[in-house]
Amino acid sequence: MSNTLPPNLQSSIFDYILALADDELVIGHRASEWTGLGPILEEDIAFSSIAQDELGHALTFYTLLEGLDGGDADDLAFLRGSAEFRNAQLCELPRGDFAFSLVRHFLYDLAEAVRLDRLADSAYPPLAQAAAKIRQEEKYHLMHGRTWVQKLARGGDEARAHLQTALDLAYPAAAGLFEPVEDEAELVAAGLVPPSAEVAASWREVVVPFLSSAGFTVPVGTSHLGGRYGQHTEYLSQLLDAMQALYRTDPEASW
Amino acid sequence: MTEQERLEEFEARIAQGDKIEPGDWMPDLYRKQLIRLIHQHANSEIMGALPEGTWIPYAPTFKRKLALMAKVQDEVGHAQLLYRAAETLGKSREAMVEELLSGQSKYSNVFNYPCETWADIGIIGWLIDGAAIINQTLMAEGSYGPYARALKRICLEEAFHIKQGYDIIITLMNGTPQQWAMVQDALNRWWWPIIMFFGPHDKASVHTATLQRWGVKPKTNDEQRQEFLRKFVPKIWELGLTLPDPDLHIDEAGEVHFTDPDWAIFYAVINGGGPMGPERLAVRRLSYQEGAWVRRALAGRPVAAVA
Amino acid sequence: MREWQFNPYHQRIEDALEQTATPPPADTEWGVWEVFQQDRRGEHHHHVGSVHAPDAEMALVLAKENFVRRGPCVNLWVVPSSAILATAYEDADIFQTTSDKNYREAGGYRSFRQKRRGQP
Numbered sequence: 001m002s003n004t005l006p007p008n009l010q011s012s013i014f015d016y017i018l019a020l021a022d023d024e025l026v027i028g029h030r031a032s033e034w035t036g037l038g039p040i041l042e043e044d045i046a047f048s049s050i051a052q053d054e055l056g057h058a059l060t061f062y063t064l065l066e067g068l069d070g071g072d073a074d075d076l077a078f079l080r081g082s083a084e085f086r087n088a089q090l091c092e093l094p095r096g097d098f099a100f101s102l103v104r105h106f107l108y109d110l111a112e113a114v115r116l117d118r119l120a121d122s123a124y125p126p127l128a129q130a131a132a133k134i135r136q137e138e139k140y141h142l143m144h145g146r147t148w149v150q151k152l153a154r155g156g157d158e159a160r161a162h163l164q165t166a167l168d169l170a171y172p173a174a175a176g177l178f179e180p181v182e183d184e185a186e187l188v189a190a191g192l193v194p195p196s197a198e199v200a201a202s203w204r205e206v207v208v209p210f211l212s213s214a215g216f217t218v219p220v221g222t223s224h225l226g227g228r229y230g231q232h233t234e235y236l237s238q239l240l241d242a243m244q245a246l247y248r249t250d251p252e253a254s255w
Numbered sequence: 256m257t258e259q260e261r262l263e264e265f266e267a268r269i270a271q272g273d274k275i276e277p278g279d280w281m282p283d284l285y286r287k288q289l290i291r292l293i294h295q296h297a298n299s300e301i302m303g304a305l306p307e308g309t310w311i312p313y314a315p316t317f318k319r320k321l322a323l324m325a326k327v328q329d330e331v332g333h334a335q336l337l338y339r340a341a342e343t344l345g346k347s348r349e350a351m352v353e354e355l356l357s358g359q360s361k362y363s364n365v366f367n368y369p370c371e372t373w374a375d376i377g378i379i380g381w382l383i384d385g386a387a388i389i390n391q392t393l394m395a396e397g398s399y400g401p402y403a404r405a406l407k408r409i410c411l412e413e414a415f416h417i418k419q420g421y422d423i424i425i426t427l428m429n430g431t432p433q434q435w436a437m438v439q440d441a442l443n444r445w446w447w448p449i450i451m452f453f454g455p456h457d458k459a460s461v462h463t464a465t466l467q468r469w470g471v472k473p474k475t476n477d478e479q480r481q482e483f484l485r486k487f488v489p490k491i492w493e494l495g496l497t498l499p500d501p502d503l504h505i506d507e508a509g510e511v512h513f514t515d516p517d518w519a520i521f522y523a524v525i526n527g528g529g530p531m532g533p534e535r536l537a538v539r540r541l542s543y544q545e546g547a548w549v550r551r552a553l554a555g556r557p558v559a560a561v562a
Numbered sequence: 563m564r565e566w567q568f569n570p571y572h573q574r575i576e577d578a579l580e581q582t583a584t585p586p587p588a589d590t591e592w593g594v595w596e597v598f599q600q601d602r603r604g605e606h607h608h609h610v611g612s613v614h615a616p617d618a619e620m621a622l623v624l625a626k627e628n629f630v631r632r633g634p635c636v637n638l639w640v641v642p643s644s645a646i647l648a649t650a651y652e653d654a655d656i657f658q659t660t661s662d663k664n665y666r667e668a669g670g671y672r673s674f675r676q677k678r679r680g681q682p
Binding site for chain 3: 276278279280305308309310311312313325328332335336339342347348349350353356357358405408533534537538540541543544547550551553554555
């Protein structure tokens with residue numbers, strides 16, 4: 001298929017990519033809050049790189065949207081209100097302690113890796129190319145997340161308790177990552193994107209055994225959905241208030 | 256070998272431009288002064304991550320956000336390198352961090368000032384990192400091997416920091432009149448802290464001469480300050496900015512004459528009296544305490560053999 | 563002008579100021595691992611620095627971003643610092659060759675051209 005999509009699919013693919021971009025931006029922003037405040041110097045540096053990668057991925061996706069008449073990437077990121085954001089609620093929750101940020105990122109990176117593997121075969125070439133490029137960086141994120149979670153799981157009761165608490169909060173919210181956008185079925189039919197239910201199933205196939213074998217209880221709870229339709233916690237508006245404040249001060253200004 | 260012979264050998268080694276390495280014999284004063292110096296330098300890097308880190312969630316565009324994160328990340332990396340260099344002299348990193356948190360060990364005054372506007376990020380990157388690179392390039396020529404190696408790497412990264420800062424300044428000055436004014440305001444507020452960055456006038460003591468001969472402190476604070484002013488004052492003027500020192504001028508020989516700052520302020524700030532002193536240390540302490548369980552969880556494991 | 567006098571939420575300054583106590587000595591220092599980097603296939607690994615890490619795997623994970631944020635790399639090694647046995651600097655004279663050992667150097671030999679008699 002060429003880079004030009006039939007008009008009836010354009011707005012659906014726009015929504016789909018916007019959700020990916022918003023996920024990356026919001027979780028990247030949360031991860032960025034750790035730069036300079038990490039639990040140990042070496043990890044402060046590593047986690048900052050991961051945050052930078054996610055923001056870089058967001059920029060890649062927003063840039064794809066520029067090609068779909070989405071306008072400037074900075075405008076997309078810094079001028080929309082929270083109801084216009086399409087990220088999963090998992091991404092916007094406050095950074096919490098290091099355990100929460102670590103577990104959230106681990107769940108997120110696995111989801112991203114599974115999805116990107118499928119998107120690399122998308123019939124929409126710009127999306128396939130972006131997915132293939134981003135997938136490369138996810139490899140380190142996964143190595144980082146797996147290693148930390150495994151080590152801390154064997155790091156005594158205190159650490160295990162921190163991680164289990166984090167998992168209890170993050171796992172139900174992670175379901176929002178697989179909430180389909182409105183016209184996903186059409187995109188799936190055209191071979192542009194994988195069905196989110198399949199991505200979720202592949203993700204669970206990896207996540208559940210990993211967590212169980214590390215000795216954690218995989219929580220069963222209500223899923224936090226709605227993010228893909230602009231429903232968010234108050235934490236997203238707080239985040240956006242900070243992130244967008246300067247950019248919004250003066251449309252004439254250049255930064 | 257007698258103590259005197261060891262000292263002569265040590266001094267001869269430095270005189271011929273050779274580095275001192277961790278296992279070498281060294282005078283107690285040399286070890287003590289180096290630990291103090293590198294420790295404070297490392298402290299400054301990790302504390303320096305805080306004023307700039309203030310702005311990470313507020314950075315105005317993708318490009319700025321990424322650049323600022325990378326810069327603050329580098330500062331943390333510099334702390335990592337420097338604490339490692341100091342550790343080779345026999346003090347543990349944990350002990351050094353704990354001394355920083357308890358206020359026993361100092362860090363650069365300049366980080367105890369608030370970062371009020373986005374223009375501050377530009378001024379810090381351009382001028383404070385500009386001042387730091389003068390000091391660090393000099394110290395990279397110093398006599399202690401591990402410190403010199405760390406500084407070489409650090410200097411390479413600082414070059415990006417200065418460009419990052421300068422780019423912010425130029426962009427703001429090409430923006431609205433309010434943005435221009437924002438830069439001037441930031442420069443006015445940061446000028447005196449920058450002048451004091453190099454420290455008070457060196458006392459002409461035997462001690463100073465010895466440390467200079469040993470390559471611990473190759474140039475005086477005043478010499479470094481002068482070097483900074485010669486390099487940056489013309490650039491600042493070239494941009495059309497003014498300095499809040501009406502008596503500052505450059506003579507025919509290129510020497511910059513300026514008003515001596517109020518050093519009482521310097522001593523007050525270094526003892527925690529700075530506008531942000533208590534906050535900075537408190538933030539560092541909180542993050543250290545909240546990360547303690549992570550370090551605790553994985554401490555005390557036997558070092559496994561490498562496959 | 564100073565309308566941007568704000569309170570950076572992520573640094574949690576109020577919480578921080580409430581915790582005034584200095585933490586007691588923790589004694590949780592992780593071991594030191596030396597890091598070696600190979601820039602390209604075919605080249606030697608070279609020492610780039612060291613990290614504190616609880617074990618080898620973590621040392622690798624942490625070393626990557628601590629030392630390879632810029633520039634090329636295809637492979638990393640980590641080695642426990644304590645596993646390194648080094649010569650003493652005071653024995654550095656063992657590396658000095660006192661007698662003429664130029665037979666070990668290419669420069670110690672004449673070129674082919676010089677070897678042939680009767681040729682300039």
